[in-house]
Amino acid sequence: MAKEIRTDIGKLALSEEAIATIAGAAATECYGVVGMAGRKMTDGISELLGQENLAKGVDVTIDGDDLYITLYVVLGYGVKIPEVARMVADKVRYTVENLTGLKVKKITVNVEGLRLQEDVESW
Amino acid sequence: MVIAESRIDGDQFIDIITYAKDYLYYRKEEVDALNVFPVPDGDTGTNMYLTLSSAVESLNGMSGISISEASEIASRGALMGARGNSGVILSQILRGIAKGFAGKEHAGPQEVGEAMDEAVITAYKSVMKPVEGTILTVLRGLRDAALDCLAFDEVTIYHMLKECLLRGNEVLEKTPDLLPVLKEAGVVDAGGQGLLYIVEGALEWYEKDHEVSREGGKVVDLQLAVPVVHGEELTNIEYPYDTQLLILGGVASIDLLKQFLEPLGDSLLVVGSGDVVRVHIHTAVPEQVIGVCRQYGSLSDVTIDNMIEQSKTALRSRVQATVPVTVEAKKTISVVSVAIGSGIKAIMKSLGTDFVMDGGITMNPSTSDVAAAVNSMGTDKVIFLPNNPNIFLAARQAKRLTGRKMYIVPSKTIPQGISALLALNLEESVEYNLKRAGKAIRSVKTAEVTFAARDGKFGKHTFRQGDIIGLIDGKVDIVGQDPEEVLKDLMAHMVTESDSLITVYYGHDVDDETASVVYEVLEKDFGSDCDIEVHFGGQPLYYYIVSVE
Numbered sequence: 001m002a003k004e005i006r007t008d009i010g011k012l013a014l015s016e017e018a019i020a021t022i023a024g025a026a027a028t029e030c031y032g033v034v035g036m037a038g039r040k041m042t043d044g045i046s047e048l049l050g051q052e053n054l055a056k057g058v059d060v061t062i063d064g065d066d067l068y069i070t071l072y073v074v075l076g077y078g079v080k081i082p083e084v085a086r087m088v089a090d091k092v093r094y095t096v097e098n099l100t101g102l103k104v105k106k107i108t109v110n111v112e113g114l115r116l117q118e119d120v121e122s123w
Numbered sequence: 124m125v126i127a128e129s130r131i132d133g134d135q136f137i138d139i140i141t142y143a144k145d146y147l148y149y150r151k152e153e154v155d156a157l158n159v160f161p162v163p164d165g166d167t168g169t170n171m172y173l174t175l176s177s178a179v180e181s182l183n184g185m186s187g188i189s190i191s192e193a194s195e196i197a198s199r200g201a202l203m204g205a206r207g208n209s210g211v212i213l214s215q216i217l218r219g220i221a222k223g224f225a226g227k228e229h230a231g232p233q234e235v236g237e238a239m240d241e242a243v244i245t246a247y248k249s250v251m252k253p254v255e256g257t258i259l260t261v262l263r264g265l266r267d268a269a270l271d272c273l274a275f276d277e278v279t280i281y282h283m284l285k286e287c288l289l290r291g292n293e294v295l296e297k298t299p300d301l302l303p304v305l306k307e308a309g310v311v312d313a314g315g316q317g318l319l320y321i322v323e324g325a326l327e328w329y330e331k332d333h334e335v336s337r338e339g340g341k342v343v344d345l346q347l348a349v350p351v352v353h354g355e356e357l358t359n360i361e362y363p364y365d366t367q368l369l370i371l372g373g374v375a376s377i378d379l380l381k382q383f384l385e386p387l388g389d390s391l392l393v394v395g396s397g398d399v400v401r402v403h404i405h406t407a408v409p410e411q412v413i414g415v416c417r418q419y420g421s422l423s424d425v426t427i428d429n430m431i432e433q434s435k436t437a438l439r440s441r442v443q444a445t446v447p448v449t450v451e452a453k454k455t456i457s458v459v460s461v462a463i464g465s466g467i468k469a470i471m472k473s474l475g476t477d478f479v480m481d482g483g484i485t486m487n488p489s490t491s492d493v494a495a496a497v498n499s500m501g502t503d504k505v506i507f508l509p510n511n512p513n514i515f516l517a518a519r520q521a522k523r524l525t526g527r528k529m530y531i532v533p534s535k536t537i538p539q540g541i542s543a544l545l546a547l548n549l550e551e552s553v554e555y556n557l558k559r560a561g562k563a564i565r566s567v568k569t570a571e572v573t574f575a576a577r578d579g580k581f582g583k584h585t586f587r588q589g590d591i592i593g594l595i596d597g598k599v600d601i602v603g604q605d606p607e608e609v610l611k612d613l614m615a616h617m618v619t620e621s622d623s624l625i626t627v628y629y630g631h632d633v634d635d636e637t638a639s640v641v642y643e644v645l646e647k648d649f650g651s652d653c654d655i656e657v658h659f660g661g662q663p664l665y666y667y668i669v670s671v672e
Contacts (some may be wrong), residue, residue, distance in 0.1 A: 028251045031212050035251055076249030078218060080205040085207050103634060 003062045003102065014100060016062060020055035023069050025038060026095035027058070032084030035074035037112035059110075066105035067096065077116040083107045133193035137182050139325045144175045145392070146324025147317065154320065157313035166481075167313035172209030174214055175321065177204020182375065189228045194221040194238075209314035212246060212258055215320075219245030221231065225572030235280055236273045239266040239287075252492055256302025259316030265322065284326045291319045300386050362388040362405040365428040366412050370400040372420035383415045385494060386526035405430070418603035438574060446520030456549045456556070457500035460508040460540055461488060467537055467628055474544040476508075481512040483537070497529050499531040504528045504553050506560075510540035511599070528553075532560045536569040537628065537660075538670030570595050570613045570623075570669040591666075606633070607641060607667040611648070617671050618649055625653050628660030628668045637658075641667075 002013040002079055036057030057072040069092060075084055087106045096104055130138070147154075147168070181200025198221035201214035222245060232236065240261025243266045246259060253259050261388060268290035272283045295315045356445040364389075374380055377400065381393045390404030400419075405413050409427045416422060430668055457477040462468050463486070468479045480496050482488040488496075493514075497505045505527050509518045513534045521530045530553055534540040546563035547556050571594045575586045581599035586592055593601035593613040600616060603609040604658025610627075618625065625645060629638045642657040649655065660668060 016471050029254055031208055031250050033251055034249060078202070079211055079215065079249050080202060083207065083211050087211070 003067075005101075014102070016060040017055055018068075019062075019067065019096060019102075020060045020099060021060040022096050022099055023060065024054040024056060024058045026092045027071050027073060027088050028054075030084065030088045030091050032075050032079040032113045033073050033088060034076045037072040037074055037110075050086045063105075065103060066069045067102050068108075069093075069096065069104060070108040071110065074113045074115055075111055077114045081111060083119065085111060090091045129143060130234075131280060132229040133188040133190045134186055136190050136193045136197075136230075137179075137185060137576065139328050140175070140182070141179050142322045142328040142331075143324030144172070144179045146327060147172050147175060147320050151317075154313050157316055166207065166618050167209045168251065168317055169481075170210040171213055171314070171317040171321075173206045174210035175200055180204075183528065190224050190230050190234075190579045191227050194224040197221070207450065209258055212314065213318070214299065215246045215249055216242045216262060230280075232273060232278050232280055232283055235283060236266075236269045239269045247275075254302065256298040256300070256305060257312050258302060258318050260298060261291055261294050261312065261315030261318055262619075265291045265318075274552045281326070281329045284329065288322050288326055290321065291315075291322060292318065295319060321664055322607075338592060361470045362390075362407050363429055363431045364409045365403075365430050366406055366409040366426070367401070367403045368416060368425040369415065369423040370402065370416050371423055372418040374400045374419045374600055380415070380419060380602065382491065382524060384412060385491070385498065386524050387412055387415070388526075389498065398439070399532050428484060439612075446585060455502055456504045456506060456553060457502045458506045458508070458544070458547065458549070459493075459496050459500065460544070461510050461514055462537060462540070462662075464628075464631065464660045466661035467657035468661075470541065470628075470660075471544060472659065474547065475547065476544060482514060488512050488517060490517045490520040490524065493517050494524040497525045497526075499525050500527065502527075504530070505529050506547070506553070506556065508532050508534045508540045508543055508560075510534045522655060523556065529540045532559055532564070534560075534564055536571070536670075537662075537668050538567050538569045538626070539564045542567045542672065557585050567670050567672040568596060568617055570610070570615065570667070570671065571597075571665055572602075572610050572667040572669075573665045575602075606643070607637065610641065610667050610669070611644060614645065614649065614669070615669075620652065622671050623653055624656070624672050625649060626656045626670045628658050628662065630660055630662045630665050630667065632663075633666050 002015045003019075005012040005014065024036060028036060038053075038056045059072075060069040061068040061070075071088065071092065073085075073088060075081060088109050093104045093107055096102070151168030151172045154171065155166050157167065180203040181196050181203070184194065185193065188196075194217070198214070198217040200212075200216070201217045205211045205214040219242030220238045223241035224234065227234055227261050229283065244264055246262060247253055250259075265287045268287045269283050272278045272286050295311050298312040298315055302312065305312055376394050379387055380400070380402075381391065384391055384402065384404055386395065387408055388404045390403070390405045392403040395399060395448075402412070402416055404412055413425065415423065456477060459478045459480065460471050460476045461482040462471055463481060463483050471479050477500060478496055480488050480492065482492075493507070497507065505525075507518055507529055509531065511517055515531070515533065518529075518531045522531065525623040532540075532543050534543050536608045536645060542563040543560035546559040548559070549556065573592060573594070575588055575590045575592050578587045579585070584599045584602050586594075586599075586602040591609045592599055593603070593604045593609040595613065601609050601612050603612070614625065627638075627641060627645070629641070638657055638659070645655045645657075
């Protein structure tokens with residue numbers, strides 16, 4: 001369900017998908033996160049279609065004024081997992097609250113996997 | 124030339140990283156101040172320092188090992204102790220360096236270049252969308268500079284580091300152009316700055332090194348360059364004797380030796396490599412330093428310089444730059460307090476605390492943290508407010524370690540600490556102040572609203588993980604679901620006719636709007652008998668901390 005916000009000039013509806021996109025974009029910028037783990041059917045479909053899906057691996061539930069965000073992330077092997085998970089939660093909360101003005105009640109970070117990348121990519 | 128210009132071995136790697144860690148120590152607050160991201164990671168410098176410390180600690184007592192082993196151990200240490208975003212990145216940088224040095228006995232310029240290249244590759248591997256204008260960008264600048272240097276014949280590691288620092292600083296200056304949030308705040312990237320300080324520290328190690336090597340000595344001179352106000356007259360320093368010596372025969376516990384020496388002065392350095400330990404300290408009692416060290420082994424190369432005399436005659440300008448300035452001559456009592464949360468810390472500072480240490484709630488300072496904070500004060504008498512019962516033990520131990528007269532006010536909560544601060548009048552005697560503070564502590568009641576970290580039972584209350592719990596003076600009083608409801612109920616239990624002031628410090632997880640609602644509710648219920656004050660505390664985990672008096 002979309003979240004409706006009343007403003008001076010009318011109603012604003014913010015969909016769960018939009019919030020999930022913000023959260024996903026924030027999470028993938030966090031150091032230590034190498035990918036998101038898709039959970040939903042739509043994730044699979046957009047993957048098939050070759051679209052970039054920023055909301056992948058993000059579940060958003062709106063309950064009244066509160067947001068509940070669940071993230072499914074893949075981390076790089078060899079980072080300190082609890083530290084990275086904490087930073088992901090902090091950054092997602094900050095970014096979502098800052099951009100939407102809504103209150104994030106709870107963030108759950110699920111570490112779905114670790115990626116061992118030995119193929120050398122040059123930067 | 125004793126120190127190899129062209130390559131470094133494991134022992135030198137250990138010395139360099141140790142030196143760089145200490146170098147960062149004196150600059151971590153400066154790096155902390157560069158933060159822009161308001162909520163997370165407000166302590167980049169501290170996090171990088173703690174991460175690097177963990178790397179150095181894991182190398183404690185090692186010597187005669189290859190650079191491959193030394194860098195591998197450091198990398199593991201950094202991983203275990205990684206703190207915060209920049210700390211995690213730093214641990215990955217060290218991991219890359221270890222990869223680059225793998226299997227090598229020692230490293231020359233070529234190997235250092237390769238290690239830096241590995242550092243970039245490894246660091247970038249652990250992030251999906253690298254943000255530019257950060258420590259990663261600066262790291263790449265360092266690597267590029269190092270690789271460029273390799274094009275020249277006869278390049279030394281020293282010159283490589285110099286070039287890296289130069290180019291690194293250029294990249295750092297440009298970080299605001301790459302990351303708008305930095306530009307808005309008008310700062311450069313904190314993590315990048317921290318990384319450059321580590322390089323700068325390594326470079327300074329080399330410079331000190333060469334100085335000693337020219338004189339024919341074998342042991343690295345580890346005098347630390349403490350940033351000071353230039354042109355300071357050195358007539359009024361507390362620890363005038365620059366004392367240095369070697370202990371031969373191996374020291375069982377360098378940490379223990381440090382603990383004994385710490386109270387005797389400042390700028391303490393105890394550095395060991397196998398059978399030889401070097402001690403450097405600025406002290407007023409060199410004879411005591413020698414006495415302590417004598418118990419650990421036979422002494423050699425003892426030098427005691429009077430820095431006041433030296434500064435007068437300006438024989439060695441180097442020394443002048445290494446003496447910390449003593450602060451505030453007139454005050455006789457300082458106050459050190461422990462708190463967490465930007466709002467609470469600011470309130471404590473405004474009430475005359477000289478130094479507010481981070482701690483309480485989740486992270487308790489160690490004995491040596493407390494002792495170091497007390498020792499950093501410019502006065503002989505220091506009043507210490509732990510503001511948490513879990514810090515009492517560390518405080519009592521620190522009292523024995525520090526060279527100051529340390530007085531502990533037994534404040535168990537933040538409100539007790541704030542009341543005690545209000546009661547202080549530092550122009551009066553310590554005894555008078557302790558009495559006043561003790562009385563203030565007893566007159567205030569503390570309520571806290573937080574959540575249960577796990578299922579549990581306290582007295583007749585059982586709660587499940589995530590439940591909101593309300594505490595009065597540290598004891599569970601109410602279990603509920605909503606922080607504001609619990610707060611309201613707590614107040615109903617707590618406030619009596621004799622109370623006249625309710626002060627609410629709301630935490631990091633409570634927004635201003637909710638806080639103003641809380642104010643209105645309390646004003647309605649208790650406003651007729653009490654003054655209500657609501658302040659931003661900024662503390663984590665605790666929604667509300669309330670004092671009733």
